[in-house]
Amino acid sequence: MVPRVLVSVWVLVLCAADLCNWTGSGSAAGPDSRLVLQVRLRCTEGSVTWLHPGPALRVVLEPNLSSARSGSVCVQPRPTLRGARLFVERSGRLQLLGEEEEEEEEEEGGRLGWHRAFCFRTDGPHRPVIYIQGWRGPGSWSRSWVGFRYELLDNSRGSAAPQEASCRPCSDSELLMAVCSSDFVVRGHIRNISHDPVRHTSVVEVAAARVYRQRSGAFELHPSASPPSWRGHIHIPLRCGVKPGDGAFLFTGSEHFGEAWLGCAPRYKDFLSAYHEARRERRNFCDFPLDR
Incomplete structure (x- = not known):
């Protein structure tokens, strides 16, 4: 049964030298202690690694941003969460x-990757709190580690969790704003589309002739290609039913945990038409580098 109310426990507050990331050990509480370890982090993104997990870890996210009160939080656990449980604390x-179940298999090569992200809206004036319940049972305390990555999104600036993405085409106004404010803007062709029913996503493989902007290196240059080009993968919710198309597209979107997620993706010629018209009428939001 999922615990709905926090029980009375002793709380041990730990100080994090790195205000974005925390790595610590459950040995501070001991294998049989009822202590809940508490950590406070002050960044909009980072990670938590808990070695030899104890009974519970409470992570309070309190970035120095007033806008964080009207946003969302995305949490991406590691598969080594096996047997532990991850909660969000609300009031x-x-x-x-x-x-995660004990019998989950490792990925190819024996390494475990990241799970799909869980996203939720922040709880009014209350700071987001992530709570990990450690493993229980004989020998559970000796297991290696659990962890997760987190991101705080500012909804007031148009950021959205990947699962909340709209599947409708962007209007000209939304497109013109997207080329100015997106995490990535690239011009390229669709090479392939694959579908992942486990993560409920489709993945678009893109060969990009031009990378105008990117935040975290989702697109990499392949100099050995003929001609040399950028390659990357763009994610989109499976429910959107993305289909392959010929010709050049202008791909824009956001980056979450190092992955590119699609925002607007018009054909490049359609973008040029909308941009030229907006510039003539002086309603473009920013100057965009036009090239052939």
């Missing part, structure tokens, strides 16, 4: 985000 109650 003293715990809501389950995810847990």
Whole structure:
């Protein structure tokens, strides 16, 4: 049964030298202690690694941004969460985000990758709180580690969790804003589309002739290609039913945990038409580098 209300426990507050990331050990509480370790982090993105997990870890996210009060939080657990459970705390109650089964298999090469992200809206004036319930049972305390990555999104600036993406085409106004404010803007062709029913996503493989902007290196230059080009993968919710198309596109979107997620993707010639018209009427939001 999922615990709905926090029980009375002792809380040990730990100081994080790195205000974005925390790595610590459950040995501070001991294998049989009822201590809940508490960590406070002050960045909009980072990671938590808990070695030899104890009974519970409470992570309070309190970035120095007033806009964080009207946003969303995305959490991406590691598969080594196996047997532990991840919650979001809302007004003293715990809501389950995810847990892993013992029999989950490792990925190719024996390495475990990241899970799909869980996203939720922040709870008014209350700071987001992530709560990990450690493993229970004989020998559970000796297991290696659990962890997750987190991102705080500012909804007031148009940021949205990947799962909340709209599947409708962008209007000209939305497109003109997207080329000015997106995490990535690239011009290229669709090479392939694959579907992942487990993560409920489709993945578009893109060969890009031009990378105008990117935040975290989702697109990499392949100098050995003929001609040399950028390659990358763009994610989109499976429910959008993305289909292949010929010709050049202008891909824009956001980056979450190093992955590119699609925002607007018009054909490049359609973007040029909308941009030229907006510039003539002096309603473009920014200057865009036009090239052939």
